Amino acid sequence: xxxxxxxxxxxxxxxxxxxxxxxxxxxxxxxxxxxxxxxxxxxxxxxxxxxxxxxxxxxxxxxxxxxxxxxxxxxxxxxxxxxxxxxxxxxxxxxxxxxxxxxxxxxxxxxxxxxxxxxxxxxxxxxxxxxxxxxxxxxxxxxxxxxxxxxxxxxxxxxxxxxxxxxxxxxxxxxxxxxxxxxxxxxxxxxxxxxxxxxxxxxxxxxxxxxxxxxxxxxxxxxxxxxxxxxxxxxxxxxxxxxxxxxxxxxxxxxxxxxxxxxxxxxxxxxxxxxxxxxxxxxxxxxxxxxxxxxxxxxxxxxxxxxxxxxxxxxxxxxxxxxxxxxxxxxxxxxxxxxxxxxxxxxxxxxxxxxxxxxxxxxxxxxxxxxxxxxxxxxxxxxxxxxxxxxxxxxxxxxxxxxxxxxxxxxxxxxxxxxxxxxxxxxxxxxxxxxxxxxxxxxxxxx
Amino acid sequence: xxxxxxxxxxxxxxxxxxxxxxxxxxxxxxxxxxxxxxxxxxxxxxxxxxxxxxxxxxxxxxxxxxxxxxxxxxxxxxxxxxxxxxxxxxxxxxxxxxxxxxxxxxxxxxxxxxxxxxxxxxxxxxxxxxxxxxxxxxxxxxxxxxxxxxxxxxxxxxxxxxxxxxxxxxxxxxxxxxxxxxxxxxxxxxxxxxxxxxxxxxxxxxxxxxxxxxxxxxxxxxxxxxxxxxxxxxx
Numbered sequence: 001x002x003x004x005x006x007x008x009x010x011x012x013x014x015x016x017x018x019x020x021x022x023x024x025x026x027x028x029x030x031x032x033x034x035x036x037x038x039x040x041x042x043x044x045x046x047x048x049x050x051x052x053x054x055x056x057x058x059x060x061x062x063x064x065x066x067x068x069x070x071x072x073x074x075x076x077x078x079x080x081x082x083x084x085x086x087x088x089x090x091x092x093x094x095x096x097x098x099x100x101x102x103x104x105x106x107x108x109x110x111x112x113x114x115x116x117x118x119x120x121x122x123x124x125x126x127x128x129x130x131x132x133x134x135x136x137x138x139x140x141x142x143x144x145x146x147x148x149x150x151x152x153x154x155x156x157x158x159x160x161x162x163x164x165x166x167x168x169x170x171x172x173x174x175x176x177x178x179x180x181x182x183x184x185x186x187x188x189x190x191x192x193x194x195x196x197x198x199x200x201x202x203x204x205x206x207x208x209x210x211x212x213x214x215x216x217x218x219x220x221x222x223x224x225x226x227x228x229x230x231x232x233x234x235x236x237x238x239x240x241x242x243x244x245x246x247x248x249x250x251x252x253x254x255x256x257x258x259x260x261x262x263x264x265x266x267x268x269x270x271x272x273x274x275x276x277x278x279x280x281x282x283x284x285x286x287x288x289x290x291x292x293x294x295x296x297x298x299x300x301x302x303x304x305x306x307x308x309x310x311x312x313x314x315x316x317x318x319x320x321x322x323x324x325x326x327x328x329x330x331x332x333x334x335x336x337x338x339x340x341x342x343x344x345x346x347x348x349x350x351x352x353x354x355x356x357x358x359x360x361x362x363x364x365x366x367x368x369x370x371x372x373x374x375x376x377x378x379x380x381x382x383x384x385x386x387x388x389x390x391x392x393x394x395x396x397x398x399x400x401x402x403x404x405x406x407x408x409x410x411x412x413x414x415x416x417x418x419x420x421x422x423x424x425x426x427x428x429x430x431x432x433x434x435x436x437x438x439x440x441x442x443x444x445x446x447x
Numbered sequence: 448x449x450x451x452x453x454x455x456x457x458x459x460x461x462x463x464x465x466x467x468x469x470x471x472x473x474x475x476x477x478x479x480x481x482x483x484x485x486x487x488x489x490x491x492x493x494x495x496x497x498x499x500x501x502x503x504x505x506x507x508x509x510x511x512x513x514x515x516x517x518x519x520x521x522x523x524x525x526x527x528x529x530x531x532x533x534x535x536x537x538x539x540x541x542x543x544x545x546x547x548x549x550x551x552x553x554x555x556x557x558x559x560x561x562x563x564x565x566x567x568x569x570x571x572x573x574x575x576x577x578x579x580x581x582x583x584x585x586x587x588x589x590x591x592x593x594x595x596x597x598x599x600x601x602x603x604x605x606x607x608x609x610x611x612x613x614x615x616x617x618x619x620x621x622x623x624x625x626x627x628x629x630x631x632x633x634x635x636x637x638x639x640x641x642x643x644x645x646x647x648x649x650x651x652x653x654x655x656x657x658x659x660x661x662x663x664x665x666x667x668x669x670x671x672x673x674x675x676x677x678x679x680x681x682x
Contacts, residue, residue, distance in 0.1 A: 079643060079644070080642075080643060080644040080645065080646070083644040083645065085653065085660075087654065088653060088654055088660055089660065089675065091660075092660055092675040092676050092678075092680075093675070123535055124535070126535065252563045252564055252590075253616070253617050253618065254617055254618040255564050255565060255566060255567065255616065255618030255619070256618070257564075268590060273590070273593050274593070274595075371681045372681070376492075377468060377492035377493065377494050378494060378495070378534050378535060379494065379495065379534070379539070379571075379584075379597075380534075380535055380537060381537065381566075381586045381595065381597060383566070383588075383595075390566065390588075392566050392567075392586060394569045394584060394586060396494070396571055398468040398470075398492055398494065399468060399470065399490070399492035400470070400681070401680075401681045402680065404468075404571075405569075405571045405572075405654075407569040407570075409566050409567050409569070409586070409622075413621065413625075414566075414567060414618060414621070414622070416621075417617075417618060417620060417621055446644055447644075
């Protein structure tokens with residue numbers, strides 16, 4: 001099979017190649033006419049590659065579209081451009097080190113990755129009931145703050161992809177408020193590795209509760225600014241109403257969860273149906289719409305943010321002093337941590353204890369940090385409700401200090417399969433809106 | 448019904464179907480010999496040990512409904528499951544590859560089961576489990592009954608074929624491609640079983656235990672830090 005490339009006289013990167021599948025054109029801009037002219041004599045079938053580096057495909061997602069005029073007749077996704085082998089790497093680290101890896105999977109919802117991973121480790125250890133109340137409240141609070149920041153990016157980038165740039169500016173501005181809280185509490189804006197097997201890495205710093213309360217009073221006003229730009233906006237509705245349709249039977253068949261499933265009017269939420277971290281004790285609603293379209297999912301995300309604010313406020317009221325890590329010294333991280341100028345690290349008091357005062361404390365620290373704890377053999381599946389749907393962790397232990405196998409069932413990975421169902425038969429421009437409403441995060445898709 | 452309770456769901460050859468990890472030593476790193484004096488210690492861990500009736504709670508209802516549905520397809524009750532494991536409040540049904548499609552169809556369609564969603568499939572590689580090295584694990588969810596179960600299928604490295612369930616649970620399409628990509632399990636009948644995460648021309652299946660992690664040693668302030676898979680490990 002010989003492939004001959006003919007280069008365009010104007011552009012050394014453009015041109016076409018004859019392949020066994022037919023002629024393949026490379027289009028670089030300003031030269032569309034040469035392609036339509038050439039394609040007219042060849043065949044009716046036009047396959048367009050969109051991405052993987054395209055501003056409108058929500059990360060490094062490659063879309064392979066077969067189009068007829070402006071109508072998409074077939075849509076397929078190409079993924080894998082962000083595959084980092086995190087699951088394989090986890091098999092070579094201790095159970096605690098794993099948190100640092102999984103937080104980098106779905107980079108817009110790091111606390112959900114951490115929580116799902118830690119809940120699975122705790123289920124394997126059989127210590128789910130021993131997690132201190134305060135640790136659970138902090139976990140719920142961090143997850144709900146994270147849901148707000150993640151949904152804000154979904155609205156911001158979704159708006160930008162459809163040409164609404166102001167919501168993008170507003171969305172990122174509001175997200176910054178939440179990221180400031182993360183920085184205050186964990187020392188890092190993202191990839192915090194804050195939730196650890198057995199609890200959380202450290203207690204809230206002084207002044208955190210007041211700062212969170214302040215932000216929770218400000219956020220509803222700011223969110224209204226963002227939503228006012230788009231809710232009932234005729235131009236926005238023209239681009240989103242009735243677009244990306246996916247009904248309930250299609251959702252269950254394709255295993256779709258999260259806002260896309262709830263946009264069919266079905267209130268499925270793991271925080272209600274299979275509560276974890278004490279979600280059953282919080283008072284909140286699961287919003288639904290029954291439009292099955294992009295506009296409905298957009299409204300849903302706004303309402304979910306207000307519900308999250310409700311939950312965060314309840315968390316603040318419940319924070320009573322107490323430990324934030326299990327009492328079992330064979331599992332609990334031995335170091336006392338503190339947020340320094342360069343993020344989280346061992347507190348100076350702890351270093352003084354182990355280096356100068358207690359030999360036993362040093363041995364204990366050394367054993368637990370270098371070797372890690374052992375987790376009884378077995379396998380579990382733990383699912384939590386991430387901003388994008390069911391985030392499931394299938395975890396296998398062989399009784400050692402490292403995971404035998406960890407698999408993340410990322411909601412974005414599964415939900416992207418709906419692109420064909422949502423986009424085929426529609427216009428090329430509408431497929432962008434459909435993908436934005438799925439809100440895939442490629443770091444989670446490819447892991 | 449009482450008679451059925453006495454029929455062992457676990458087959459006679461259950462001992463051959465165990466997944467047993469054997470570990471030696473205690474806390475010495477494996478590369479430098481026995482420094483702890485516990486090198487002769489041998490520990491056996493059994494993963495997913497077989498459970499016997501009653502499994503407890505609604506587990507028995509589900510098991511009975513699967514067995515009844517399989518009987519309609521002329522599959523005798525004792526061969527539907529290789530073994531059933533109940534661990535940490537979760538139930539796993541080990542199904543032979545030949546019966547997987549019948550079981551999955553029943554799980555989706557039978558009113559008593561109604562597992563509307565299959566949450567994908569995940570591979571696990573047990574190189575020490577001779578003849579059953581590759582496992583495929585399907586987590587399923589019933590929204591109607593608010594129940595979760597796992598179905599696990601084991602095949603050999605030499606013949607890694609499992610029937611595809613994409614026509615029953617279309618959402619498993621990408622998950623089966625990923626399991627093929629990472630483990631080399633072939634899902635017969637899949638509409639397009641190609642690699643999904645790794646490049647199309649990638650050799651090997653990276654999540655298998657015999658596939659090295661790779662990495663290079665890093666020098667830092669005069670000391671050399673070995674690559675992650677060459678560091679000392681504890682059993």
